[in-house]
Every structure is written in C-alpha cells, then in structure tokens.
Amino acid sequence: MPSIKVLAEREERGVRFTGGHTLCAGCAEPMVVRTVLNAIPDPVVVASPTGCLEVATSRFPGTAWNVPWIHVAFENAAAVISGVEAAYKVLRKKGLLDKRVRFVVFAGDGGTYDIGLQALSGALERGHDFLYVCLNNEAYMNTGVQRSSATPKCAAATTAPVGEAIPGKPQERKDLTEIVAAHGIPYVAQAAVSHLIDLANKVERAMNYEGPKFINVLTTCPLGWRTPRDSAIQQAKQAVETRYWPLYEVIEGRYKINYKPKEHVPVEEWLKTQGRFRHLFRDPQGKELIAQIQAEVDRRWELLLKKEQCFGVGG
Amino acid sequence: MAGLKGWRELPLGGVVAGGTARDLNKTGSWRAERPIWHEEKCIQCLQCWLHCPDDSVLIRGGKVTGFDYEHCKGCGVCAAICPKDAIEMVPERGGECARP
Amino acid sequence: MRKAITGHKAVAEAMRQIEPDVVAVYPITPQSEIAEYYADYVHNGLVRTELIPVESEHSALSACIGAAAAGGRVMTATSSQGLALLVEVLYIAAGLRLPIVMALANRALSAPINIHCDHSDAYLARDSGAVQIFAESAQEAYDYTLMAQRIAEDMRVRLPVIVNLDGFTLTHTVQPVDLLEDEVAKKFVGEFKPFAPLLDVEHPVTWGAFAMSDYYFELKRAQEAGMEAVPAVFLEVQRAFAEVSGRRYEGFFEAYKLADAEYALVVLGSTAGTAKVAVDELRARGMKVGLLKPWLWRPFPGPAVAEALAHLKAVAVLDRAFSFGTMGALYEDVASALYPLEKRPILVNYIYGLGGRDITVPQLVQALEELPKIRRTEWALRYIGLRE
Numbered sequence A: 001m002p003s004i005k006v007l008a009e010r011e012e013r014g015v016r017f018t019g020g021h022t023l024c025a026g027c028a029e030p031m032v033v034r035t036v037l038n039a040i041p042d043p044v045v046v047a048s049p050t051g052c053l054e055v056a057t058s059r060f061p062g063t064a065w066n067v068p069w070i071h072v073a074f075e076n077a078a079a080v081i082s083g084v085e086a087a088y089k090v091l092r093k094k095g096l097l098d099k100r101v102r103f104v105v106f107a108g109d110g111g112t113y114d115i116g117l118q119a120l121s122g123a124l125e126r127g128h129d130f131l132y133v134c135l136n137n138e139a140y141m142n143t144g145v146q147r148s149s150a151t152p153k154c155a156a157a158t159t160a161p162v163g164e165a166i167p168g169k170p171q172e173r174k175d176l177t178e179i180v181a182a183h184g185i186p187y188v189a190q191a192a193v194s195h196l197i198d199l200a201n202k203v204e205r206a207m208n209y210e211g212p213k214f215i216n217v218l219t220t221c222p223l224g225w226r227t228p229r230d231s232a233i234q235q236a237k238q239a240v241e242t243r244y245w246p247l248y249e250v251i252e253g254r255y256k257i258n259y260k261p262k263e264h265v266p267v268e269e270w271l272k273t274q275g276r277f278r279h280l281f282r283d284p285q286g287k288e289l290i291a292q293i294q295a296e297v298d299r300r301w302e303l304l305l306k307k308e309q310c311f312g313v314g315g
Numbered sequence B: 001m002a003g004l005k006g007w008r009e010l011p012l013g014g015v016v017a018g019g020t021a022r023d024l025n026k027t028g029s030w031r032a033e034r035p036i037w038h039e040e041k042c043i044q045c046l047q048c049w050l051h052c053p054d055d056s057v058l059i060r061g062g063k064v065t066g067f068d069y070e071h072c073k074g075c076g077v078c079a080a081i082c083p084k085d086a087i088e089m090v091p092e093r094g095g096e097c098a099r100p
Numbered sequence C: 001m002r003k004a005i006t007g008h009k010a011v012a013e014a015m016r017q018i019e020p021d022v023v024a025v026y027p028i029t030p031q032s033e034i035a036e037y038y039a040d041y042v043h044n045g046l047v048r049t050e051l052i053p054v055e056s057e058h059s060a061l062s063a064c065i066g067a068a069a070a071g072g073r074v075m076t077a078t079s080s081q082g083l084a085l086l087v088e089v090l091y092i093a094a095g096l097r098l099p100i101v102m103a104l105a106n107r108a109l110s111a112p113i114n115i116h117c118d119h120s121d122a123y124l125a126r127d128s129g130a131v132q133i134f135a136e137s138a139q140e141a142y143d144y145t146l147m148a149q150r151i152a153e154d155m156r157v158r159l160p161v162i163v164n165l166d167g168f169t170l171t172h173t174v175q176p177v178d179l180l181e182d183e184v185a186k187k188f189v190g191e192f193k194p195f196a197p198l199l200d201v202e203h204p205v206t207w208g209a210f211a212m213s214d215y216y217f218e219l220k221r222a223q224e225a226g227m228e229a230v231p232a233v234f235l236e237v238q239r240a241f242a243e244v245s246g247r248r249y250e251g252f253f254e255a256y257k258l259a260d261a262e263y264a265l266v267v268l269g270s271t272a273g274t275a276k277v278a279v280d281e282l283r284a285r286g287m288k289v290g291l292l293k294p295w296l297w298r299p300f301p302g303p304a305v306a307e308a309l310a311h312l313k314a315v316a317v318l319d320r321a322f323s324f325g326t327m328g329a330l331y332e333d334v335a336s337a338l339y340p341l342e343k344r345p346i347l348v349n350y351i352y353g354l355g356g357r358d359i360t361v362p363q364l365v366q367a368l369e370e371l372p373k374i375r376r377t378e379w380a381l382r383y384i385g386l387r388e
Helices: A004-013 A029-038 A052-057 A077-093 A108-112 A117-126 A176-181 A198-204 A231-242 A274-283 A286-311 B047-051 B077-081 B094-098 C005-018 C032-043 C057-070 C078-093 C120-124 C140-154 C180-189 C216-245 C272-282 C302-309 C331-337 C361-373
Strands: A044-048 A069-071 A100-110 A129-136 A188-194 A212-218 A248-251 A254-258 B033-037 B056-062 B063-067 B087-091 C002-006 C022-024 C050-052 C072-080 C101-106 C131-134 C161-165 C174-178 C204-209 C253-256 C265-266 C289-294 C297-299 C315-319 C345-353 C379-383
Touching: A004 A029, A004 B056, A029 A100, A029 A129, A029 A198, A029 B047, A044 A077, A052 A100, A069 C057, A077 A100, A077 A117, A077 A129, A077 B056, A077 C022, A077 C050, A077 C057, A100 A108, A100 B087, A108 A117, A108 A129, A108 A176, A108 B033, A117 A176, A117 C057, A129 C180, A176 A188, A176 A212, A176 C120, A188 A198, A188 B047, A188 C253, A198 A248, A212 A231, A231 B077, A254 A286, A254 C216, A274 C272, B047 B056, B047 B077, B063 C072, B063 C302, B063 C361, B087 C140, C005 C032, C005 C072, C005 C101, C005 C140, C005 C161, C005 C174, C005 C180, C022 C057, C022 C345, C032 C050, C050 C057, C057 C072, C057 C078, C072 C078, C072 C272, C078 C120, C078 C216, C101 C120, C131 C140, C140 C161, C140 C216, C161 C331, C180 C216, C216 C297, C253 C272, C253 C302, C265 C272, C265 C302, C265 C361, C272 C289, C272 C361, C289 C302, C315 C331, C315 C361, C331 C345, C361 C379
Parallel strands: A044 A069, A044 A100, A069 C204, A100 A129, A129 A212, A188 A212, C022 C050, C022 C072, C072 C101, C101 C161, C131 C161, C265 C289, C265 C315, C315 C345, C345 C379
Antiparallel strands: A188 A248, A248 A254, B033 B087, B056 B063, C002 C174, C131 C297, C253 C289
C-alpha cells in the first residue's frame, strides 16, 4: 500500500504534475491528479477531456503535465485513450516498445456523466486497459457552474437557479458509479479528495487488474459549492461522514464499503456549510426538501449495504 | 504581444514539451495571504504536501523544507489540514512579497 | 494483378496492404463493407492491426487521433451522417496535424434521410483542414488510398486526408482493378515515422494544448502551411506511384480532351465517367468539348485550374450538393480561380444528382450543348434532372 512517504519519494524522483497551472486557489483537482499519478510507479500516458483541468493546465506554450498528455474534445476522452492503448498494444506486439505503460483519463463530471458517457460506456465494453478517474465536482465548473447530471438535488447552479418557482436543481443526481459497475469491469470505486491515501490504495489495487478501471472521486469545487477556498478537504470529508458519498469498491463484482461512519450524521450538517444549498435554510419549504435529500441519501446507503451483504467480498 | 513567437517558429500541431508551466506561470502573484511554516511545531506528517493544489510545499528526503512562493496561490489548504497548527496564513503586504 | 472487385473491396485491399497499426471504424451505409472487410482481415490474422469497433463515428476518429498521437499509423472510413457526427474531431485532427487517412463513401445528408450518393458530406468537411481527394473509379479509389497515406505522412503536410468515392456508384459496383503486389504497395507507402509520440514516455509532450488569442491565430496559420505544401507533395507522390504502378496520374485534375476545347464541364467523382461519354458523343458530332475532373479538391488547385480553363468560351460547373443560399462550392472554387484572369470563360453552375438521382449521358450532352447559347455568367443556380 502506498504510504504518504512512498508517494513523496516518487514525486521527489520526478514531478508528474507541476505548479504553474491556473486552477483556482484551493482547487481540489490537483490533489487527486498528483495522488493518482504518484500511486502508479509505471510510466503513464494521460488523456483529459475539455474542462477546468484541461484549460488551466495546458495553456500554450506551457503545460503542467510532465507525463505524456493529450486533450482532444469534451465528449471523447475514453475514445481517445482507447486509441492510445490500441496503438500501444500493436507497437508492443511489433517489438517497438518494451516498457510497460499505463493509461489514465482524468475527466470532470460533465465529461463523464453527461457528454462523455457514450464514449466511456463504449470503451468499458470493449475492455481497453486503462484507469478512468472522474474528478466529480458536481457541476460544469469550467463554463460557470451549470448543472450536470452529477449535481445534487436542490443545489443552486447557473442553469438551475434558486427561483421563486423552482428551488435549484429539481432532479436527483445520477448514480454513475453503479452504471459503470453494471458494465462488469474488473474494478470500480468511489473515493473522495478528503481520503487521498484511500484513493492511492484504490489506484494501486485497480492497477492490478487488466482491463477498464473506474474511480469516481468527489472533488470539491470551493467556487461552485460556494465554500471557503481552504475548505476542499473538510467539505469532502463531511460528504463521506454523512453517507452522502460512500467510499466503496466493486472488485470483480464484489462490493466492499471501505468506511462506515459510526454515527449517523445528518446530511443537513454538510448542506448547511455550502452556499449552493443556502436557500434550504432560508426558505420555508427548505425543511421538507432537506428531508427529501436525507431520504435519498438513506435509500442509497441502505441499498449499498444490501449489495455488500449479498455480493460482498466474503459472499 | 511583444516577445511572442511568429507562426513559423511554432511546433507542428502545437505540441509542446511537458512540464513547462512552472517556468512560464508564476502564480505566486495571485496570493493575498502567505503560508508561514513553523518548523518547531511540524511533525513532518506531509499532509500539507499531499494536499497542496499547486505543488508548492517543498520537500527533500521525505521532509518538508518550506514553500515555493513563486507558485503558491495562498489558498490556505495546507494550514487547514495541518494537525499541529504549524502553518500560519498571514496577509501579503505590498508588491515585493506578492511577486517574489 | 487485375481483379473484378467493388470500390469498397479496392479500398479495403489498399488498407490491408498499408496495414495500419490501428483502424477504428463504425458501420454506416454505404461504408459498412469497408469495416466488414477489414474486420475479416483482422479476424483471419492477415494483418496485425488493432481494430477498435467503436460505438460511434465520433469515437472512431477520436480513437484514431489518440492512436496517431500515440505514434501509430491509423485509418478509418465513414459516410454521410457519420461524417457529420465526427466532423468536430476532424477539425481537431487537422489542427493537431495528424496524418489520418479516411475513406468517405459519399452519401447524402439528412433530412430527408437517404442512403444514396451526393457530395453533401464531403462539402460539410470542406473547411475542416483535411485534404480531400475524389476518385472517379474503383481503380482511382485504390490508387489514391495508397497515395493518400504518403501525402498525409509527408512531414511538410502532416494532415488528415479524405479519399472520396461515390456511395453505391463506386462502392458497390464491381469493376476491374489492377492491384499492386503486397510488397510493392508496402514499399511504396513506406515505414511510418511518428512525430512527438505520446508513447515516447522518456520525452513527455502535451498534445492538444489550449491556445488563447495570443497564439491561436499563429497556430492556425502554421496549419495552413501544411495545406500549402500539399500541391508539390501531391505531384511528387503521383510520380513515385507511376514508377511502381505504371499508372500515370499527372496533375491535380484530369483534363479530358480539354486542350483544344471551347466548352467544358467541371465535375467531381464518378460522374466524370458519364461526362467522358457525353464529351465523346459531342466530339463525334464536331463540337469541341472537354472535361476537367479534379482529383485534388482541398487544397483547391486554383492557378492550375485557371490555366486549364482560361482558353474556353464557357464552362458548366456541376455541384452534387447545395451550399444553401449561395452558389455551389465547386463553382465558387472555379469562379474565384478564374477571377484574376483578364479574359475568362462564361461560367454556369448546375446542381445535380442529389440523394442518388441518376445523371445520364443525354443530360450532360444537353448541358454542354446549351453552353454556346449562354451570353454571360449569371448569379443563379441551374438544375439537371430536377422535376419542376
């Protein structure tokens, strides 16, 4: 298991993702990117779709990527990495490459849950050997906090504003992790930026499997969530503690919940610290809406517990 | 746009060599607050290094040695995560600190 | 080696001989046969290619871009709506200067949905930055697929190249085709030389960087330099091909009985075959007519076209697609090529053959016979084979 010391040693040997990018101060995305890259000792090629990470790390002629990296468009990162991986397989067969190379996608929730879902599903079904990391910050942050299918119910987004008639996003968030798991790929997990060593461990476990691997990482956006810029870790941690974002794995179809909060912390505790949910604590219908959000969190948690019970590692 | 290259000098397809942002973008100029490291309180848990969004916690031999103020944006994540209050955020004063 | 095969089989055979590292392709009528033939080669171990059976054309070209940037030689093929879906990434392939060769089995764009030939798909990609070549026959489709690979991969060019072949008319009809021996074809195409490949992990590079107003313009100007290099490379490759095949393609277009002609047609693709018969008929009756059939459409060889047409009295340019709201795209190319000349022929623009509508010898004979009656160049579309 890669300890923090091991990760640090690897970064001292060679920085894979440098400073000098123009992501917001306090952005959680680089924490995930650096941890994932440091958790893979082999050479890595990375693809990213359009998004905050891409725009802020690759402004010509500068780039924060000190590993081979490619961006093509918004909806196709999984297809692009399919091509890179296919070329690798042929060139290895032809004896033109000897090194073991690993393939990673870093994509936002827009490029994964929404516009990139078809390309992702195709690449998963075809069985390419790559790790797809979704930096899920729960909205289209790069274009100005528009709602995505990952945006939680009631959250304010610029295309789902809190209005007199409709209080933020009316729909529940999509459960993409389960949709990916339904592809029957060898490794699927949820992680959070507040638990980076857990993430590093998951990456290491994932890389033991040949084929597609997927990790959905809750990645705080202080700007879009309207929280203080030093709050990324605390925010994600509270999402885990309230069971809003369970840390779990589906390894070869077997469920394992990595962390079960001992106490039942109401989701309200997480919601009330974020500007995007402020209206729930101001408007009269807020109480009822919070109850609905809690009911959905509970429903998903219970379902996950049942899945672990029925299809657990020991089961 | 003085100092920028003409079209004949640009690489094929706009492909650029990796890891150049650090030299080109000194994001330390964004900083309104700067982190100060109190070495005597530090237990070298490396949490600040792990969570720094700007790769601006300097380490050598697995130990924190200070900050890269050329790139640190002053977000304060390091101070928030530090279990021993060994990092203090202080306001930047004047241009000489903000642009090291 | 002469074989009676379809245009699709001819293209697939060229692809087998090229043996790209990666082929990513998605089925669509009428292109599907190329995908099927190639899958057959892969599944029977005739090629070492990685075939990526993608879930859409968008992903087909996206995977090709990834594979090409990784350092592989890649090919794909599509038609119509498939081209429309992938055109976003075609612009990107050109901007990234990736030498991807793509067969385009020309088919009409929706709506209404239709599966037969016209050139609306090729026209959609007109400004994409891809080089575009048109084939008249299965033989030309085969030959230009081999040549396209060399044009695309030339370091002066490094651009995607589309080889257009008319849907069904060429793709599904059996014609005699002379194929090169495999070794000769492979030697002609040569070894692929990757540029800044992603898989060179010792030298990490960033592909697809974000360029703001400080660099975007210069990067696009540098891309145009790739297009500017095409004409010279095109002629070089034609000469090299003649040496190995004995088939001489000399120039950017075929000038059929044009040198002493007074009137002529300009037309892309398989209709040129029909036009040649019309030209021969009228020549037999004493009318001095000819034909100009571009092989190279993008970049458009304007000065050469102007030189070839300058001496004519009148020219009919035939477009197999609307460019809605203005004159046909090929017409506009020819008109702007001729504009610098002091003395230039009268021009007329016909739209014809949409959605697979037949184009016949008598129709083309009539179009040529009407040319002497036209007094001046008009800003108006004419039609062939359209019911009023």
